[in-house]
Amino acid sequence: xxxxxxxxxxxxxxxxxxxxxRELLISYASAAMKQGPRDGDAFDLEDERKDEExxxxxxxxxxxxxxxxxxxxxxLGPQVQTLTKAMTxxxxxxxxxxxxxxxxxxxxxxxxxxxxxxxxRQRSQTVYYILTRMKGIARVWLNRERAxxxxxx
Amino acid sequence: MSEKNYAFPEALVSTEWVAGHLADPHLRIVESNEDILLYxxxxxxxxxxxxxxxxxxxxxxxxxxxPQQFAALCERNGISNDTTVIFYGDxxxxxxxxxxxxxxxxxxxxxxxxxxxxxxxxxxxxxLTRAVPHFVHGHYTPPETRxxxxxxxxxxxxxxxxxxxxxxxxxxxxxxxxxxVTHMPEYPQEGVLRGGHIPGAASVPWKMAVKDDSTFKDIxxxxxxxxxxxxxxxxxxxxxxxxxxxxxxxTWFVLTYLLGYKKVRNYDxxxxxWGNRVGAPIERS
Numbered sequence: 001x002x003x004x005x006x007x008x009x010x011x012x013x014x015x016x017x018x019x020x021x022r023e024l025l026i027s028y029a030s031a032a033m034k035q036g037p038r039d040g041d042a043f044d045l046e047d048e049r050k051d052e053e054x055x056x057x058x059x060x061x062x063x064x065x066x067x068x069x070x071x072x073x074x075x076l077g078p079q080v081q082t083l084t085k086a087m088t089x090x091x092x093x094x095x096x097x098x099x100x101x102x103x104x105x106x107x108x109x110x111x112x113x114x115x116x117x118x119x120x121r122q123r124s125q126t127v128y129y130i131l132t133r134m135k136g137i138a139r140v141w142l143n144r145e146r147a148x149x150x151x152x153x
Numbered sequence: 154m155s156e157k158n159y160a161f162p163e164a165l166v167s168t169e170w171v172a173g174h175l176a177d178p179h180l181r182i183v184e185s186n187e188d189i190l191l192y193x194x195x196x197x198x199x200x201x202x203x204x205x206x207x208x209x210x211x212x213x214x215x216x217x218x219x220p221q222q223f224a225a226l227c228e229r230n231g232i233s234n235d236t237t238v239i240f241y242g243d244x245x246x247x248x249x250x251x252x253x254x255x256x257x258x259x260x261x262x263x264x265x266x267x268x269x270x271x272x273x274x275x276x277x278x279x280x281l282t283r284a285v286p287h288f289v290h291g292h293y294t295p296p297e298t299r300x301x302x303x304x305x306x307x308x309x310x311x312x313x314x315x316x317x318x319x320x321x322x323x324x325x326x327x328x329x330x331x332x333x334v335t336h337m338p339e340y341p342q343e344g345v346l347r348g349g350h351i352p353g354a355a356s357v358p359w360k361m362a363v364k365d366d367s368t369f370k371d372i373x374x375x376x377x378x379x380x381x382x383x384x385x386x387x388x389x390x391x392x393x394x395x396x397x398x399x400x401x402x403x404t405w406f407v408l409t410y411l412l413g414y415k416k417v418r419n420y421d422x423x424x425x426x427w428g429n430r431v432g433a434p435i436e437r438s
Binding site: 022023025026029030081082083086118119 | 187
């Protein structure tokens with residue numbers, strides 16, 4: 001149902017008691033700041049913006065290999081909430097290597113399995129935001145691919 | 154805080170003061186945040202975490218815990234009836250003020266806010282720890298009742314306030330007040346069906362009360378905002394509201410402790426109740 005790498009992360013979270021689950025979320029949140037673009041990185045698409053529904057600017061950077069494997073880099077503003085930071089690192093790792101089509105098919109219902117129902121609240125809905133942004137940039141990449149294919153016909 | 158001439162300067166403590174009282178056995182420092190995991194990433198040494206939703210609210214109905222649950226919450230956080238509780242948190246102390254307000258509902262009056270909240274503490278590069286504090290459990294005699302009537306307003310009371318032309322302060326963003334949006338900037342929709350404000354309410358966004366470093370403005374600036382511009386008068390009966398009651402707790406704190414208003418109530422049902430209520434009068438401007 002879920003991509004393999006993401007599924008492994010989900011399984012790990014589901015196996016943990018609440019206290020350790022929180023610890024792992026903190027660990028992922030700490031890793032989120034390392035998910036940003038690095039010097040020398042080249043991307044097919046870059047989408048950096050501040051949306052109404054998130055507390056700070058989020059930049060999503062996509063590189064798609066000739067084998068159609070996606071690699072994401074995500075830059076987060078300092079005001080982004082801890083859960084959103086954790087989800088960023090989880091998604092960068094869990095969705096690495098998927099094709100744009102596979103990215104588009106990732107269901108969002110894994111979030112409570114990772115975060116725990118207690119932590120998913122009205123005010124923490126931005127945990128879904130990063131996946132939405134990743135799907136958004138994958139959609140743009142696919143649209144451009146289709147457009148260039150039509151042009152070459 | 155006496156230099157700012159607040160009505161109750163003792164209700165605020167500075168980050169410096171807190172840093173010098175970390176080992177005071179008569180104090181308990183409480184962090185209360187919107188970011189659910191922020192405390193876990195690092196907190197003031199010895200502080201405990203009290204969550205607005207899972208600790209202070211009833212888990213089934215939209216209301217607060219009862220006196221016995223409050224006493225149990227205090228005891229497990231090392232708070233006794235005579236403990237002075239210092240609140241701080243993110244978002245310029247929104248949830249710290251909310252938690253303080255809930256403590257007041259249970260008659261706990263030895264409460265203070267750390268001016269500037271977590272943002273100021275972090276900006277000053279003061280120490281944060283991930284260590285879980287260990288302390289002796291408190292002994293808390295629960296109050297007989299929760300004092301809802303003094304500092305809390307319900308729908309009917311807010312409606313009566315509106316109909317009587319008495320002071321109502323809407324602390325949401327101007328766009329929410331005007332009914333242009335039903336959520337605050339940077340936040341998801343929280344299920345409100347109608348936009349606008351309670352008829353007769355004055356718009357004074359909570360943020361007007363704080364400076365860029367999240368500390369409260371001094372008394373002369375606060376008087377200008379709430380009295381000269383919004384038209385409040387000392388001694389007035391005031392009801393403040395926002396969307397779920399946390400931003401209005403911040404304003405409640407300002408009016409009660411800094412400006413010294415005697416009767417200020419927080420309408421915690423706020424716009425998520427009013428904007429969904431069938432037949433509730435709404436004004437847009």
